[in-house]
Amino acid sequence: MSCIFCDIISKNREGHFIYEDDNHVVFLDKYPIDKGHVLVVPKYHYEKITDMPENKVGELFSKIPKIAKAIMTSTGAVAFSLAQNNGRAAKQIIPHVHVHIIPRYAEMGAVWTKRTIPSSEELDDLASTIKQNL
Template identity: 50%
Template sequence: MDGINGNCIFCRIIQKDIPYAIIYENDKFLAFMDKYPINHGHTLIVPKQHYSNILEMPFEIVGEMYSLVPRLAKAITSVIESDGFNINQNNGKSANQIVPHVHVHIVPRYSAEKVKGQWPTRKIAKMQELQDLAQKITASLAHNYE
């Protein structure tokens, strides 16, 4: 596939070189569960074309990527019964971008959380747990959007 960076972890996931819990895929984007979730259901949306940051992306591709956010967030929040969600997208190390491949975070949030200006601590999720949740979200997407 053109535009793939073989050293990029997200490009390797896109190429299916690394097993992952995918919830959505089309010809331009892939959405999968974050292995280091802030909260249960934390999902990443990535363009299949490698872009280091959002400023490298054509405007219409940025728009297409963000148009997926409400659709995926609705399925995620309904399956895990969260009270809300954050949408986050970082660009550059100074903005806390850890993987230099554009990605949008959908982070479910709960009213019971006591957030004092910081995110909850990330965890390491088990792949089977992520895949089980991904199946439920994928089923919700198929049921609500076909």
């Protein structure tokens, strides 16, 4: 079975990257809950966070403050939510560990179920803006 995130990481599928290092990538969610919604993903394929060595979990989560700050600066968000699901019953859609950083806006409230479908150009522009603020 092919993994969508592994395909994005290997650049075999489009991804709107805002950060990459030797072990992680961060890219915009293609179906964001709010503008600037990103996924923080380990490059190595782990299905669930319980499959990861503890130090790798720590590395993954250590990326969040810097990324969240850049997103908030770039988008004008006033807060952010984190989400990390493990297994189908927990609504993990892609079976590759990832952490959602979802910017929140005072005037919009924190709705978890709405999704938008921005164009590839909109995502490229937003990714570029966030990268400039890292």
